[in-house]
Amino acid sequence: MKYTEDHEWLRVDGDVVVVGITAHASEQLGDVVFVELPEPGTAVSTGDEICVIESVKAASDIRAPLDGEIVEVNGDLADNPGMVNEDPTGKAWFFKMKVADLSALDAMMDEAAYNEMIG
Amino acid sequence: MADLKRTVLYDLHIALGGKMVPFAGYEMPVQYPMGVLKEHLHTRAQAGLFDVSHMGQVILRPKSGDAADAARAFEALMPVDVLGLAEGRQRYGLFTNEAGGILDDLMFANRGDHLFVVVNAACKDQDIAHMRAHLSDACVVEEITDRALVALQGPAAEAALARLVPGAAEMTFMQVAILDWQGVDLWISRSGYTGEDGYEISVPDAQARAFCEALLAMEEVAPIGLGARDSLRLEAGMCLYGHDIDTTTSPVEGNLGWAIQKARRAGGAREGGFPGAARILRELAEGPARRRVGLKPEGRAPMREGTQVFAAAESGAPIGAITSGGFGPSIEGPMAMAYLPATLAEGATVYGDVRGKRLPATIVPMPFLPNRFKR
Numbered sequence: 001m002k003y004t005e006d007h008e009w010l011r012v013d014g015d016v017v018v019v020g021i022t023a024h025a026s027e028q029l030g031d032v033v034f035v036e037l038p039e040p041g042t043a044v045s046t047g048d049e050i051c052v053i054e055s056v057k058a059a060s061d062i063r064a065p066l067d068g069e070i071v072e073v074n075g076d077l078a079d080n081p082g083m084v085n086e087d088p089t090g091k092a093w094f095f096k097m098k099v100a101d102l103s104a105l106d107a108m109m110d111e112a113a114y115n116e117m118i119g
Numbered sequence: 120m121a122d123l124k125r126t127v128l129y130d131l132h133i134a135l136g137g138k139m140v141p142f143a144g145y146e147m148p149v150q151y152p153m154g155v156l157k158e159h160l161h162t163r164a165q166a167g168l169f170d171v172s173h174m175g176q177v178i179l180r181p182k183s184g185d186a187a188d189a190a191r192a193f194e195a196l197m198p199v200d201v202l203g204l205a206e207g208r209q210r211y212g213l214f215t216n217e218a219g220g221i222l223d224d225l226m227f228a229n230r231g232d233h234l235f236v237v238v239n240a241a242c243k244d245q246d247i248a249h250m251r252a253h254l255s256d257a258c259v260v261e262e263i264t265d266r267a268l269v270a271l272q273g274p275a276a277e278a279a280l281a282r283l284v285p286g287a288a289e290m291t292f293m294q295v296a297i298l299d300w301q302g303v304d305l306w307i308s309r310s311g312y313t314g315e316d317g318y319e320i321s322v323p324d325a326q327a328r329a330f331c332e333a334l335l336a337m338e339e340v341a342p343i344g345l346g347a348r349d350s351l352r353l354e355a356g357m358c359l360y361g362h363d364i365d366t367t368t369s370p371v372e373g374n375l376g377w378a379i380q381k382a383r384r385a386g387g388a389r390e391g392g393f394p395g396a397a398r399i400l401r402e403l404a405e406g407p408a409r410r411r412v413g414l415k416p417e418g419r420a421p422m423r424e425g426t427q428v429f430a431a432a433e434s435g436a437p438i439g440a441i442t443s444g445g446f447g448p449s450i451e452g453p454m455a456m457a458y459l460p461a462t463l464a465e466g467a468t469v470y471g472d473v474r475g476k477r478l479p480a481t482i483v484p485m486p487f488l489p490n491r492f493k494r
Contacts, residue, residue: 030346031156033446034419034453052474054421056155056346056446081419082156 001089002105003114004065009089010105013096016071017105020093021053021062021084024118029055032084037073037095044070044097051094053084065108068099126172127267127324131331135342143240145173148344155346159448162313162351166273167343168334175243176263176321179234179254189234192257193227196249198370198393200380204229209293209308211378212236213370214249219395219402220366221373222249224358226319228295228308235295235306237268237319239360266306267327272317272351274491275339280307280318283333287318292492300330312348314355314490353454354447356413356485362424363411363442363456369395371402372458374411374485379403407461409439413485414455414469420478421446421453422471428457429470432477438463441471447487454487455480 002010007025011018026032034054044050044064051062073095077083083092109117123146132139137148148170150158161167181189187202194201199212206229214222223242228235238246250260271280281288286298290309297304306321322330334340349359358364364373371379382388385400393399416422426441444455459469465484470477 030150031154031448033156034421036420054446056159056350056448057149059421059423078419085154 001111002108003111004108005117006063006065007118008062008065010065010108012102012105015098016096017066017068017099017102018093018096019062019065021088022114023088026085026088029053029057029060029084031056032081035077035081035084035094037075037077038070040070040072042070044068062094064097066097066099066104067101068097070095071098072096124173126170127327128170128172128269128331131328132170132342135335137342137344140345142345143173145240147173148342150344150346151342153341155344155350156448158341158343158347159350161341162273162315162343162347163449164273165339165341166271166275166279166317166337167313167347168331168340169270169272169343169348170267170331171270171319172267172327173240174268175236175238175240175246176266176268177236177238177247177250178261178263179236179250179258180261181233181258183257184232186229186232186234189254189258190229192254193234194383194389195392196253196394198379198383198396198399200382200389201227201234202389203380203382206231207295209295209310213375213378214246215370215393215395215399216366217394218366219369219398221360221364221368221370222246222366224360224364224375226308226310230295230297241361263321265324266321267324268319268321269327269331270311270313270317270319271334271340272311272313272315272343273339274316276315276317277493279334279337279340280320282337283330290318292316292494301326305330309493312355312357313351314357314486314488314492315351316491316493350445350448353443353445353456354449354486354488355490356456356487358411358456359443368411368458369399369402369407371399372407372409372411376403409458410461411442411456412459412463412465413483413487414441414444414457414471414480415483415487416453416455416471416478416480418478419453420473422455422473422478422480426455426471426473428459428480429472429477432470432479437472438469450487456485
């Protein structure tokens with residue numbers, strides 16, 4: 001698993017990258033009550049705001065971690081946003097994307113580096 | 120968090136794992152490890168304990184010794200019947216300004232030879248200055264600075280408090296009493312700001328932590344932070360001063376006409392005679408141009424404070440804005456309050472601009488969840 005400074009995790013699954021938010025991020029957000037996901041087929045660039053997460057406290061965004069195309073989104077999150085708190089790195093993945101260059105993940109943080117970042 | 124004040128219960132909040140945030144000049148717990156959602160639901164199902172010691176506690180003692188003189192002076196600051204409030208009873212009040220706007224909302228109680236007033240934390244310095252400026256001929260305005268204030272709210276609040284203070288069970292909604300706990304006077308009112316049955320209890324600083332710990336030792340009582348306090352009061356349709364009401368909104372616009380008793384209205388025994396009476400009495404007679412209403416957004420997306428509201432999905436200028444909005448854990452959906460033209464009836468559809476998209480919402484009666492006060 002790789003991590004971004006925006007507290008997203010990325011997992012390579014065949015030729016797609018699965019993206020979600022970390023347990024640390026879900027704890028900081030508090031109870032998630034609403035998730036808005038992008039349309040499959042959307043072309044995205046690194047840094048684009050592509051998902052909205054609303055917790056009991058506030059709204060925040062998920063940015064595209066890489067250039068690519070959204071190929072699938074986790075529709076279950078819309079009906080059961082609380083999954084983000086219950087299983088952030090498992091069932092509560094947000095989207096799968098096809099990326100032009102998988103080697104871009106190599107430069108991202110691994111688990112040890114991410115844990116060091118969040119202290 | 121430099122320059123922030125702490126309540127006497129600060130160390131208890133830390134010990135309980137409270138996440139402290141700045142609020143109204145104080146470091147207060149926004150949540151405990153249970154989290155906002157579960158704290159909210161716990162309060163509705165059992166009992167929640169809130170530290171509200173940051174609020175202002177004030178005694179108005181009549182210089183003449185006659186409590187009616189204090190009541191008469193206090194009445195000149197609010198469109199509310201103070202003289203008619205029976206001993207041992209509490210009532211909701213509003214300080215208004217000459218323009219008919221709201222300076223603060225508050226609770227006051229008739230405690231026989233004096234009045235006891237509780238005001239909002241963010242307004243307390245200005246409220247006390249306001250009372251000293253206008254009431255000093257008739258009253259000594261005494262700020263209480265050596266007592267904590269806590270709220271115990273929820274269906275199990277009565278059983279929990281009665282274990283420590285049996286007399287609390289006999290109290291009715293909006294009744295106040297001074298009851299003994301281990302030799303200490305507790306100033307108790309049967310009221311709160313969650314829509315649930317419950318109490319607010321003023322306890323001397325020295326005994327505050329022990330009192331809270333005695334309650335928290337009970338299975339049904341959990342500590343609750345400001346996050347859940349906000350979602351609970353919003354579901355109950357109650358205003359948050361500085362958001363849903365302020366100096367730019369009148370009590371009638373704020374849909375608080377129920378707080379203006381007959382005695383102060385046109386034709387009443389003590390009609391008018393409060394700041395902003397001309398506007399407030401006119402709005403009571405003719406209706407205001409805009410009014411605070413409840414909104415139920417369709418779907419799950421919350422509409423937050425500041426969201427612009429439109430009459431149509433496509434075009435037109437905003438017709439109002441949301442003043443409080445969020446997710447209601449008990450109603451399992453979003454809810455909001457907004458100021459909208461009074462011509463719009465309940466059931467009408469309006470549109471809130473959420474991240475550039477106009478999403479539909481229906482004007483609904485409040486509270487969003489029926490209240491469960493002990494009548």
